[in-house]
Amino acid sequence: MFKQRGAKKTGLNILIIGCGKVGTALTRQLCKEGHDITVIDKNADKVEMNVNQYDVMGICGNGASYSVLMEAGVENADLVIAVTNSDELNLLCCTIAKQGRDCATVARVRNPDYSKEIKYLKKSLGLTMVINPELETATEVARVLYMPTALEINSFAHGQAEMTKIKIPEHNMLDGLSVAHLGQQLMDRAKNINILICAVERDGEVYIPSGHFKLHAGDVLSFVGSRPMSRAFLDFIGFKTNRVSDAMIVGGGDVAYYLASQLINMGINVKIIEKEKDRCERLSILLPKAVIINADGTDQDVLKEEGLSNAESFVALTGIDEENILLTLHARHVSDAKTITKINRSNFKEIINNLNLGSVFYPSFITAETITAYVRAKSNTRSMNSSVQTLYHMFDFRVEAIEFRVDEASEVTGKPLMDLKLKKDVLIAFINRNGTIITPSGHDTIEVGDTAMVVTTHTGFNDIRDILV
Template sequence: MFKPKGSANQGLNIIIVGCGKVGTTLVEQLVKEGHDITLIDQNRQKIQALTNTYDVMGIVGNGASYSVQMEAGIENTNLIIAVTESDELNLLCCTVARRVGNCAAIARVRTPDYSKEVGYLREKLGLAMIINPELEAAKEAARILYLPTALEINSFAHGQAELVKFRVPKNNLLDGITISDLGKKSPANTLICAIERDGKVHIPSGDFIIHEGDVISFVGSRKVSKPFLEYIGFKTHQVKDTMIIGGGKAAYYLAKQLLHMGVSVKIIEHDRARCEELSILLPKAIIIHGDGTNEDLLKEEGIEYVESFVPLTGIDEENILLTLYARQVSNAKVITKINRITFKDVISRLDLGSVVYPRYITSEAIIAYVRAKKDSMHSNIETLYHMFDYRAEAIEFLVDDESAVTNVPLMDLALKKNLLVCFINRNGNIIIPSGQDCIMVGDTVMVVTTHTGFNDIQDILQ
């Protein structure tokens, strides 16, 4: 066992099995939020690297083994998170932990066969959550292709509300307008909740002036996103067709959703056996056997005329190069999937269109659960998204108890600076609040803030 470098925290005791990309992202975040972490992995180097960098315990061994879990302190653990490369091992780790300790369990499960049975598995194995990064990344990509002028779309209130991100183009009517003037003129009931300019994130007040090049996030009910973007001069029709490079799990999930939306799909995959599999799984898609990084093949298959292009190879560098190539030869909407987070500054300076990070999607869902579990008195976290490279958070709270924030007009609450209450969801009705509106028990409430680590709705108060 590797010893930690620091003292005990007042957070939860959490065991993470698997020190791959998602495991590492979770360690980074959960240590920051003050939890006691024990890592289990069979790779000694990975354990050593993480215990040297972070204040965590590390055990080299099989996370599904009873004796290894006992050594890791499973009997005093609040939560086990299994994110190894193997679905079966993840499910077994959680099953053993649920029998031995009295802890909650989260498993990463990526195989399509299992993902159809998520409800059954979760209930029968007593899991708190089963998370599928490829499926979640595909959902995010499908949302973007439904509204291709957006850079990013996150959904809240069980899909009733959306947080949409876009960049203000040259000569756009938003250039030089204040937030309050836009609010008066726009026919769609939306709220601009965050603006990134020159690398700095602003939670804007009414007198904030928008400029060309600003990256803006706005929130509204699902049905107003399109009218708002149309009002500011963006095209909003969903794409008619897409070309996907790579035929892995994420490609399968994305193609399935796009075909369901009526989008034609072409997948280029180099492995013949996988092509045959995909043609049975996705009879309505066109499956091409070939090298998706071959320029001639891409031209032959119509990259210059396609409306959207999504490289989903397993290699980030290939995805980035393919995106940059598509940008040069076509007007396609591009989405780039990136797994690693190294060279982040370089990546953010490249024109990669919409970027999807599966490991972030996974860690956000898990962190939302962890924060909700951390004894929130009056509320629960329903949804959590990190915005602008972790410099702001969008959090949706379920208000399940009376507290200092309920039944008081928002204008009378002493809210923290750099924080906006963006919407109140009352019985499925999305309210963009004014100062007179109150938060009530039973509502879900979404806030955007540059503060981090909120666990409870009362954290919005000074």
């Protein structure tokens, strides 16, 4: 199955092997950003769906076949991304692709055994990137359980800075407070806590707030700061900042394994409920400090018997989205636990957002964003020294938070921020200078060697200079 694209685009030539959830998420995002995409999958229906929905070419075939790759144009490819359901096939696809052209290659690798050997695999197979959706998801979930009053926490500047999303409750001190007034209170009453409110969602609309913007109960806001500053701010506005002491996890797949490993290292007690006996035996060997229960986690009596009503956190990680949603709704009904829900499909994202599930994680989006950040850095042809370091989409892809690495002087560097002519709805959220996070004022400057994070409703920024009018 094959379809010719429309007009030639100005981006990279990219082959995406695998049209599952991750492959489709990547196709949607990278096509929107102006890249020439060719998708490859053995399943003709999946190829046809992508070809009909997006401006891409599609080939039905084995992505590890040299002839199929040649038909797909691998000799002209800038990047090959292998995200099939098989780790081995992904590695093989990338290896064979490099025989046709010495292009960049990205492989999805999920098996914990392979994940321990990522450095070796990258070096020996010449891979540009190895991405593990389950591990990335587990890491993001662990961050939230460390700060359970947050809906979401994203890491920047190699962990030195965090973007935290919260919902303002009724009668909170933020209700009715302007951003500027809050800033003054943080200076006067809170021992100079430095955070910056970057984006606010209210009644379905997203705002990059100015100082005059007034916050209200029910707003969902994202703020950025160093980890100590973020914790101090949450404490100041009356949010609990202590991590959970225990976690009940339903579903014993790879995400559960990675998450349990991290939580145990943080000193958090872990209980996993998994209905497959063989998997339970495997987990008991891999996680000797966790409590492994062989039972049906969707059974309310099992959850009651295992102490759901007293659990501090509940994480639904089964392979079925509907089960995860119902489990979370039940947990919120019978307990005060911090709830985490893993969702694989994105079809009903708007409806899911209205279900009050607590923190919701989409592994396919997490993977797509990591790869998209790399693609943006690679596609920046204006400067080989200034590129995208980290990228997160916020509020259903309506806002982007982008961390740029600045390795050369430009019209952005060395000037007070107040003198830069920024595009509308662009906010410089922090400057990372040698590991020190600076919450910028108008007098601060971006210098060579810094990284700087930009929050914007624009899309497709590839270079720090894109923030200018």
